[in-house]
Amino acid sequence: xxxxxxxxxxxxxxxxxxxxxxxxxxxxxxxxxxxxxxxxxxxxxxxxxxxxxxxxxxxxxxxxxxxxxxxxxxxxxxxxxxxxxxxxxxxxxxxxxxxxxxxxxxxxxxxxx
Amino acid sequence: xxxxxxxxxxxxxxxxxxxxxxxxxxxxxxxxxxxxxxxxxxxxxxxxxxxxxxxxxxxxxxxxxxxxxxxxxxxxxxxxxxxxxxxxxxxxxxxxxxxxxxxxxxxxxxxx
Numbered sequence: 001x002x003x004x005x006x007x008x009x010x011x012x013x014x015x016x017x018x019x020x021x022x023x024x025x026x027x028x029x030x031x032x033x034x035x036x037x038x039x040x041x042x043x044x045x046x047x048x049x050x051x052x053x054x055x056x057x058x059x060x061x062x063x064x065x066x067x068x069x070x071x072x073x074x075x076x077x078x079x080x081x082x083x084x085x086x087x088x089x090x091x092x093x094x095x096x097x098x099x100x101x102x103x104x105x106x107x108x109x110x111x112x113x
Numbered sequence: 114x115x116x117x118x119x120x121x122x123x124x125x126x127x128x129x130x131x132x133x134x135x136x137x138x139x140x141x142x143x144x145x146x147x148x149x150x151x152x153x154x155x156x157x158x159x160x161x162x163x164x165x166x167x168x169x170x171x172x173x174x175x176x177x178x179x180x181x182x183x184x185x186x187x188x189x190x191x192x193x194x195x196x197x198x199x200x201x202x203x204x205x206x207x208x209x210x211x212x213x214x215x216x217x218x219x220x221x222x223x224x225x
């Protein structure tokens with residue numbers, strides 16, 4: 001069974017641009033969640049989707065948004081990029097999304113210049 | 114809100130040394146507790162979990178016991194190997210929809 005796949009692996013953008021990250025969960029997993037990982041803050045929860053609905057959201061500004069498609073694939077968008085958005089963005093999937101083991105992808109490393 | 118506090122790293126140990134990484138948490142109710150490990154260039158992977166008080170999670174020689182009275186979930190291993198070098202994250206889930214709260218991570222370096 002293929003694992004969680006995130007694309008692209010690396011991204012370099014400039015301030016003010018927008019970016020879209022993609023996540024394909026493990027086959028059969030309907031819950032996808034996103035985390036931002038930085039050296040100073042560790043992992044911070046962005047949001048969680050299940051069956052195309054956002055069920056939970058972390059404390060991030062509205063510039064961070066996401067969506068999930070009918071095949072459970074998810075995208076995350078960040079608009080008007082700031083230097084502080086430089087981070088590793090991790091996607092995780094689970095079958096139902098409740099108290100279960102998270103299966104993580106390798107992440108997308110975003111650098112904002 | 115929920116929070117997880119881990120000991121600061123990095124932790125440097127010689128091969129075959131005993132490992133303890135401290136983790137304490139703050140949460141309402143009865144959360145599930147986890148340890149995840151991240152190897153260089155990879156995402157996190159679950160190392161072990163415990164879902165109720167006094168449960169002991171174990172995997173690959175690592176152990177952690179859910180201590181409700183001290184709100185702790187310390188990670189231990191009797192004899193570390195070079196291949197255990199990684200970043201270790203303590204985490205909790207309060208039963209909400211996958212809003213897992215992570216500690217800041219503890220980097221472990223094991224030297225031969």
